[in-house]
Amino acid sequence: MFTTQLPNLPGTQAACAALPPRAGLGLKTGHFREVLGSQPDIGFFEVHAENYMVAGGPFHHFLGLIRDQYPLSLHGVGLSIGAEGPLDKQHLQRLAELIQRYQPQAFSEHLAWSSHGPVFLNDLLPLAYDTPTLNRVCAHIDQVQNTLKRPMLLENPATYLGFQRSTLDEPDFIAEVIRRSGCGLLLDVNNVYVSCINHQRDPQAYLDALPLHAVGEIHLAGFAEDCDSLGDRLLIDDHGAPIDQAVWDLYQQALQRIGPVATLIERDNQVPAFDVLLAEARQAERLLSLAGAQP
Structure with a gap:
């Protein structure tokens, strides 16, 4: 069974060294038996933690069997x-x-954020990037890391609006959170592209402004496209389509900056056959190999 020694806090570099620098897939219940039967050559699997917060049942049965054979990433949404x-x-x-x-x-x-008092909203809502929010986020991350006794990775968001009261750019806010809390960065390349198109920013400049030294995992996903009320292009992070070529290009640029990093293929809606996802993972593996071969 794969095991990981828990790093000491603060420990961004330790957190960033845990997953193998290969491509992985989000583990879907409909693919449990196929994974166990075919035992694909895949770097790791990732599951949403909230789907497994029960004592027992078939989800745990299959995840336990798969965990015995593959590294595992837990991704929280709540x-x-x-x-x-x-x-x-x-x-x-x-x-x-x-x-x-x-x-x-x-x-x-x-x-x-997704909660307000006793109300839980089934969505990932944006923040104002100011000092009170920064202090609150850092305090919450400290609480999480102290409870779990390990550093966590923080994912950059996909956003569709900004707050007038923000006093920091999003990459600067993320960098300060990571500096203060010692957590790592989950670099969602699709989120970078979606947010930058929606806010008319340069994706490469956004990428360069992030603390890329702290990246411990990368996410790749597809998006849906619409228009806003002014007729401008609007991208929606729906995880329901193949990865767009623009995201593949930005991913390759990220790898040129940071080298090979564990990379997850996300698909949560309109989930295709396992072989289709495996083909996207193979494409990520090719780019990871190229990045590893660079002098």
């Missing part, structure tokens, strides 16, 4: 790191128990 209120201690405790059970090579969460 901690609400950016919420104005305190973190849900029961949710955090269930997460700690899940991590203790499976000892994943990485745990990640989103720079977003």
Whole structure:
């Protein structure tokens, strides 16, 4: 079984060294048996933590079998790191128990909020990038890392609007969170592209402004396209389509800057046959190999 020794805090570099620098796939329930039957040559699998916060059942049965053969990344969607209120201690405790059970090579969460008081919203909502938000996010990440006894990776968001009261650019905000908390960065390249198109920014300049030394995992996904009320191009991070060529190009540029890093292919809607996802993983593997061969 793959195991990882928990790093000491603060430990961004330790957090960034956990997953192998290969391509991985999001593990879908419809693919459990196929994965076990074919045992594909894949770098790792990732699951959403909240889908496994129960004591038993078939999900745990199959995940346990797959975890015995592959490295594992846990990706949270419900901690609400950016919420104005305190973190849900029961949710955090269930997460700690899940991590203790499976000892994943990485745990990640989103720079977003999804709760307000007792109300939980099934969405990842944007933040104002100002000093009070920065202090709150850092305090929440400290609480998470101290509870889990390991550094986490923080994912850059896909956004569709900005707040007038923001006093920091998003990459600068992320960089300061990472500097203060010691967490790592989950670089979602699709999110970079989606946000930059929506806010009419340069994706390469955004990428260069991020703390790329802290990247411990990369996400690649597809997006949907629409128009806003002014007729401008609007991209939606829906994880329901093949990875766009523009995202592949930006990914290759990221690898040129940071070298090979564990890369996940995300597909959460309109999930195709396993072989289709495996083909995208193979494309990522080719680019990872090219990045590793660079002098």
